[in-house]
Amino acid sequence: MSTTTAVPRITYSPYDDKTQIAREIPRYHRSYTRNPSKPLVQRPLTLSEQTGPTGLAEKFGAARNIGELDLSYPVPGGPRAIGQLMTLSGRVIDEDGRPLAGAVIELWQANACGKYVHKLDRYNAPLDPNFIGQGRMVADGEGEFHVITVKPGCYPVMESDWWRAPHIHLSIFGPSWMNRFITQIFFPGEPLNQTDLLLQGIPDEEARQRLIVKPCAAHKLDYYTALGFRLDFVLRGKRATPALDAD
Amino acid sequence: MSAAQFVPTPYIPTPYITIGPYFPWEFSDVHYDLTQHNGRPARGERILLTGRVLELGNKPTLNTIVEIWQPDANGIFRNPLDPRSAQADPGFFGWGRARTDADAWYKFITVKPGASREEDGTLRCPHANVMIVAVGITRNLVTTVFFPDSPNSVSDPVLNCVAPADRAKLFAVRDPLLDAAGLPAYRFDVLLRGENETPFFLD
Numbered sequence: 001m002s003t004t005t006a007v008p009r010i011t012y013s014p015y016d017d018k019t020q021i022a023r024e025i026p027r028y029h030r031s032y033t034r035n036p037s038k039p040l041v042q043r044p045l046t047l048s049e050q051t052g053p054t055g056l057a058e059k060f061g062a063a064r065n066i067g068e069l070d071l072s073y074p075v076p077g078g079p080r081a082i083g084q085l086m087t088l089s090g091r092v093i094d095e096d097g098r099p100l101a102g103a104v105i106e107l108w109q110a111n112a113c114g115k116y117v118h119k120l121d122r123y124n125a126p127l128d129p130n131f132i133g134q135g136r137m138v139a140d141g142e143g144e145f146h147v148i149t150v151k152p153g154c155y156p157v158m159e160s161d162w163w164r165a166p167h168i169h170l171s172i173f174g175p176s177w178m179n180r181f182i183t184q185i186f187f188p189g190e191p192l193n194q195t196d197l198l199l200q201g202i203p204d205e206e207a208r209q210r211l212i213v214k215p216c217a218a219h220k221l222d223y224y225t226a227l228g229f230r231l232d233f234v235l236r237g238k239r240a241t242p243a244l245d246a247d
Numbered sequence: 248m249s250a251a252q253f254v255p256t257p258y259i260p261t262p263y264i265t266i267g268p269y270f271p272w273e274f275s276d277v278h279y280d281l282t283q284h285n286g287r288p289a290r291g292e293r294i295l296l297t298g299r300v301l302e303l304g305n306k307p308t309l310n311t312i313v314e315i316w317q318p319d320a321n322g323i324f325r326n327p328l329d330p331r332s333a334q335a336d337p338g339f340f341g342w343g344r345a346r347t348d349a350d351a352w353y354k355f356i357t358v359k360p361g362a363s364r365e366e367d368g369t370l371r372c373p374h375a376n377v378m379i380v381a382v383g384i385t386r387n388l389v390t391t392v393f394f395p396d397s398p399n400s401v402s403d404p405v406l407n408c409v410a411p412a413d414r415a416k417l418f419a420v421r422d423p424l425l426d427a428a429g430l431p432a433y434r435f436d437v438l439l440r441g442e443n444e445t446p447f448f449l450d
Contacts, residue, residue: 016259
């Protein structure tokens, strides 16, 4: 039976473990105290799981236009943040490669010295008064987003013996509760990438590459440019194929 | 690139990585009250949905982010996939976020969800989807909270997938000792790992 609905049905297959991070990572102690030990329960996906919040961009006041979100320039006409000025751009798409227009992205990161604007960060590197360190933006009709920032520094993990490689945190809201997504992205050629427990917690090299930004054309600002980096994010979800479902 | 060289790109989901310890509190601490939206009050019974998030050994977790997604008091999702979304409560957004304090407590102010209805008419027990996000949690971690006074006539297709002995772990408990500001409290504790850990769903 065919029905006409304004909104196409999307299917969400469970993640393929091979493409994802391990649930338990040696030396990353909390992964052994906070991830469930029992098998996850498979359930049918009802409306509840397939739906998700709408209107978050408005609720968050997320930036909509290229150049609007600039973490390195808090006061117009004032100084920029310390560090390598860069842009991060890319697309949010689904497993069919279709843009997820209106996806809302939250991002946060350390400054160029590896220090976060956060009360729980006890590293005594200096804060940068001209670095904001967090922002929200919404992907446009092509799924495209764009933020101006500085490249984050590396920093020592508290009460541990390893350093984080430079990385930027992202939290992305796709159209569904099923593709609510949180991750971290890394930079090419960083020696610390080899010893970052979280990046290396993804066993598959190809999968790790999906979190490493790619250099792209520099982004022109007034009379200088910002280093350009790109990365696309593939959120889970494929358009339903009724012919196969009927099999 | 010539056509002969073209290899279709497989669109493989990007790997998830933990939220880490430094999610901005400006993002985590201001969305715990779901009872108004765009200046309009939500309809329905206002409640506190609160509890603790514990890790192995029943130890408290600090700074854990909890997100919820739920239908309004009439069981309608504020989302176009719900055939009844045109009747969704304009004062109810449906999504919220909270953060655990030093003693592992999170707290939402929300409305008691109604029974949502699938397109084929199947009813869900009143529930809220719950997502736990924290240092050490490497993958998307989700569960569902149900309410103790759910109508007996409703058989829930998601709850039915959970082993009968574990189902009670997914029910919030009415706890008058936690009532505050005139709101009835429903307590839902989450144990991330341990003998009595909370059932979580395949991500």
